[in-house]
Amino acid sequence: MAENWLEGRVLENRHWTEALFSLRLQAPALSFEAGQFVRIALDVGGERVARAFSFVNPPHDPVLEFYGVVVPEGPLSPRLARLAPGDALYVAPNPAGFLVLSEIPDAETLWLVSTGTGIAPFLSILRTEAPWRRFRNAVLVHAVRYAQELAYRETIERIREAGKNLKYVTFVSREAHAGSLAGRIPDAVRDGRLEAAAGTGLSAQGSQVMLCGNPQMLRDATAALVERGLRKHRRRSPGHISVESFW
Numbered sequence: 616m617a618e619n620w621l622e623g624r625v626l627e628n629r630h631w632t633e634a635l636f637s638l639r640l641q642a643p644a645l646s647f648e649a650g651q652f653v654r655i656a657l658d659v660g661g662e663r664v665a666r667a668f669s670f671v672n673p674p675h676d677p678v679l680e681f682y683g684v685v686v687p688e689g690p691l692s693p694r695l696a697r698l699a700p701g702d703a704l705y706v707a708p709n710p711a712g713f714l715v716l717s718e719i720p721d722a723e724t725l726w727l728v729s730t731g732t733g734i735a736p737f738l739s740i741l742r743t744e745a746p747w748r749r750f751r752n753a754v755l756v757h758a759v760r761y762a763q764e765l766a767y768r769e770t771i772e773r774i775r776e777a778g779k780n781l782k783y784v785t786f787v788s789r790e791a792h793a794g795s796l797a798g799r800i801p802d803a804v805r806d807g808r809l810e811a812a813a814g815t816g817l818s819a820q821g822s823q824v825m826l827c828g829n830p831q832m833l834r835d836a837t838a839a840l841v842e843r844g845l846r847k848h849r850r851r852s853p854g855h856i857s858v859e860s861f862w
């Protein structure tokens with residue numbers, strides 16, 4: 616099917632580590648809700664290769680931003696990581712996705728739980744007004760293998776400095792890191808370490824949980840939350856857990 620691809624230009628490609636990069640793009644205006652994604656593409660060997668990327672920028676920011684990791688054998692991500700300012704890439708005209716606040720019920724605490732680049736949609740959501748209007752507080756959880764992969768700490772600090780009631784809990788799983796929890800999110804849900812680190816409760820009565828990133832984490836964390844009495848959220852049967860898998 617023919618598609619009306621938009622053309623974007625790279626303004627900046629920031630490298631956090633050898634594998635982690637953030638692309639900032641100038642592109643025609645796109646209408647989306649924080650938490651959504653859009654396909655971005657490059658032509659590779661005469662074929663357009665497109666992949667979904669979550670917006671990191673909030674909708675009111677006209678510069679598009681995407682946070683990616685190099686999957687060495689992947690067809691697109693190594694090429695995106697090598698883009699330089701001025702380079703062109705394609706952006707699909709139709710953002711989509713259901714990991715958005717307009718899909719979930721009100722609660723006291725909004726839990727935004729991510730692994731790796733799965734933090735991207737939450738950075739967009741947290742820079743809109745909706746979470747602060749609808750929830751008493753929010754907890755951003757970010758799990759990475761190594762401490763240097765805790766990207767966007769300054770952005771998160773700026774949100775906190777602006778007076779938003781945001782707790783930030785990090786996991787570093789493959790080295791010891793002061794100030795971060797060790798191990799994995801589902802275990803910390805079960806043994807209470809996650810709530811202790813956040814300083815707030817995690818319950819069906821008071822929480823909405825959005826999960827994004829590694830599909831195994833989504834599955835294992837959902838199982839741990841179900842043990843605590845939370846249920847998957849569906850439009851027709853409201854619950855407490857909403858997920859978006861990156862692969």
Ligand SMILES: Cc1cc2nc3c(=O)[nH]c(=O)nc-3n(C[C@H](O)[C@H](O)[C@H](O)COP(=O)(O)OP(=O)(O)OC[C@H]3O[C@@H](n4cnc5c(N)ncnc54)[C@H](O)[C@@H]3O)c2cc1C
Pocket residue numbers: 652666667668669670681682683684686688689690691692693712731732733735736859860861862
């Ligand atoms: C709704 C949605 C939103 C997404 N948003 C983002 C985003 O904001 N940032 C981002 O980096 N990726 C995101 N992805 C994944 C992205 O679309 C690509 O799959 C990824 O960039 C790798 O592309 P590739 O062509 O190099 O390899 P692919 O052939 O697409 O992937 C090969 C393998 O790499 C692994 N992989 C893919 N994505 C990731 C990842 N993000 N982290 C760790 N391992 C991964 C998986 O094992 C996958 O099977 C999203 C995917 C979906 C479905």
Ligand SMILES: NC(=O)c1ccc[n+]([C@@H]2O[C@H](COP(=O)([O-])OP(=O)(O)OC[C@H]3O[C@@H](n4cnc5c(N)ncnc54)[C@H](OP(=O)(O)O)[C@@H]3O)[C@@H](O)[C@H]2O)c1
Pocket residue numbers: 633634684685686687730731732758759760786787788789798799800801828829831832833835836
């Ligand atoms: N040099 C490079 O090019 C380079 C470097 C790094 C990554 N990469 C690419 O990126 C991919 C990895 O991305 P990533 O670091 O975001 O990986 P990831 O495997 O999703 O790990 C991120 C975090 O999620 C945790 N996790 C994994 N499975 C989980 C589960 N079932 N439940 C709860 N937590 C879980 C990990 O813990 P554990 O540590 O316990 O698994 C880690 O803390 C690799 O496959 C590779 O393709 C490339």
